[in-house]
Amino acid sequence: MNSSTEATGSIWRQPAQVWAVAFASVVAFMGIGLVDPILPAIAESLQASPTETELLFTSYLLVTGLAMLITSWISSRIGAKATLMIGLALIVAFALASALSGSVDAIIGFRAGWGLGNALFISTALATIVGSASGGSGAAIVLYEAALGLGIAIGPLLGGLLGEVSWRGPFFGVVALMAVAFIAVATLLRGAGEKPRPVAFSAPFVALTRPALAVLAVAALFYNIGFFVLLAFSPFPLGFGAMGIGFTFFGWGVALAITSIWVAPWMMRRMARTTVILVALPVLAVDLIAAGIVAEIAPALVTCIIVGGLLLGVMNTVLTEAVMEATDLPRSVASSAYSAVRFIGGAMAPPIAALLWHAFNSTVPYLFAAASVLVATLTILLGRKVLTHIDDQPADAAVEDAAAITAGDAT
Template identity: 75%
Template sequence: MSHASTGSVWRQPKAVWAVAFACVVAFMGIGLVDPILPAIAESLEASPVETELLFTSYLVVTGLAMFVTSWISSRIGAKATLLIGLSLIVVFALLCALSGSVDAIIGFRAGWGLGNALFISTALATIVGAASGGSAAAIVLYEAALGLGIAVGPLLGGILGEVSWRGPFFGVAALMAIAFIAIVVLLRTDAETRQPIPFSAPFRALGRPALAVLAAAAVFYNIAFFVLLAFSPYPLGFGAMGIGLTFFGWGVALAITSVWVAPLMLRRLARTTAMLIVLPLLAIDLLAAAVLSADPAGLVVCIIVGGLLLGLMNTILTESVMEATDLPRSVASSAYSAVRFLGGAAAPPIATLLWHAYGPAVPYVFAACSIAVAAAVIAFGRRALARIDEREADAAEEAVAVLIGDAA
């Protein structure tokens, strides 16, 4: 039997673990500011809309930069791209920590987003290329890093945010510096082959029907994702630690379903069928959040249930993008990620404006409508997605078998 069919998803080369650790820290940066949004607003005399721009500037630059990351990495190599991205995150996280105004933090979060784009898109391709067990196992590992990072980010933000809103930024800078050293030491480039990718490749990739459908659905899906993540701290009304614990639970739920439940689901269902089951359930959860927006306990339940459903969708969408075309994975990842991050960038300020104009329930209704649009895109584009339903049974089933302890 081949190594791909006998290796464990958790038995990986040290270089893969180094990149996965850095992924955890990178994804921590997404939810890190969640618990400290109210504290930043109070300390720096900023409005909620201004604090939500901490997400927007980060996501806009991340999205735009994603279009060129494959072009850059194909010329300077994956390791150099990862290290430049990590360096930028360390520098701009430190600058955020030392800032004296919300405008400065918004600007530095944009620089952070540039580093994040260089790192994240290259990291996924690096893990898929270097991991044992095939692409399905690699994606499970990547989603595990994503889930752990998204879970730990708000918790760390809450713990350090209780001391000062500057603490979480210092924390990420320190952890990213450790990740930088790990990649320098453990990621070898001996076997790395560079095939320069045209600058236009990600833009042309979006012309492929399957990738275009997935990217369009991801725009609306990510709007809902970031309404739930970025807006919810305000109606919850908790302190930094309470918000951190809530979104720690959300992130743990996301990690559980992305790593364990999604592979089981995809063993039994086609990817498009799975998406058309999960997306309506997510819309229902968001409508429940709208109804319970004035009840903190009920809203916490909706947030954590949302994490369970988001974990499923994250894994399904990531696997779908990797298998949707015959394009290099770095190109497909860059094109798809660029569009989805740009979709997410619009959500936080829009949600806050809707809250001020119509009350806390309306942003969740807006998010539910966005999910309905995403489901419609998948349903109407299903013919273009036929390739993603032709599952690679050996890799996917082995990943599932390992995860449920049946590998032997």
């Protein structure tokens, strides 16, 4: 990533407003894996079944995905700062409500509100950083990707640390950190670049009629099933306490961040994007099958989770760049349409995995995830004819555009 490399010299010399949004971005991405270590504790404390507990992911991801369809329409009318502030305020309010809840049903509902706030925030954060950063867009993108990786890695670890005290601890932690982020953004963000042109409400829906974007979105839906079975279901068969789960998924997040930022761009400089996808997806399916076979052996399952993180990082980055090269649509529109569809896959996966576990055993959910990933592979293979143009662009040429939907790939 040449543009990123050229910018790294100035990445640390940024205005205060850029650091404010970057800090808020870290905390927002932490929210994705924060509840992972406390899922068993919530199930035990609130006398909830694993399926009910997994709905904490479903409500969050489903609302995030649906909200993505309207975030570009909202931000193009009220401006980036107002959108960021509303998103942060909603996260604070619903995280606090979750911490104070006395039933799993209430937390499921409040996580849905949290998802709305997260959609508003993450869909606007990158554009704000790019518009305000010094050192060019390359520096801004590196900074944003660093925030994404840091948040994904720290979320489970913080969840484990605070979860050792109480399952409510991680929620209170998010409240405190996001409140600080809200104050920082409100105080330091003086402008967020040029106000974008108003986007039509129907734009993301129309975008999904484009064959190339439709193929990638459907593939991402099934890929995300594999992603979230690994992330959201694995805490149950692992059998660890909150700290053990936290450390496991800290390693998963670090692995994902490393391959997303460094390995995937290296691969795309040497292979076509569709080739990278068609290599990474079957390998991910094999890893999920292995996870199912060793699901009752904790050290082996941990290894599969970490390997899965490496593969997920590659897939996230490559799919991101592929989507942005698939059409000539504005970045925000392509991002909204693609992210909405793929989040639906993430929303379905956790409760289905829990139901399969209850009906059969801990192996079957991973086999279901592997089958879903193979469906994603078949989708790309059958749709490759409409994707040929995404292989004609050098990887470095798409860096700026691709990062515009990195937020959607944080899941």
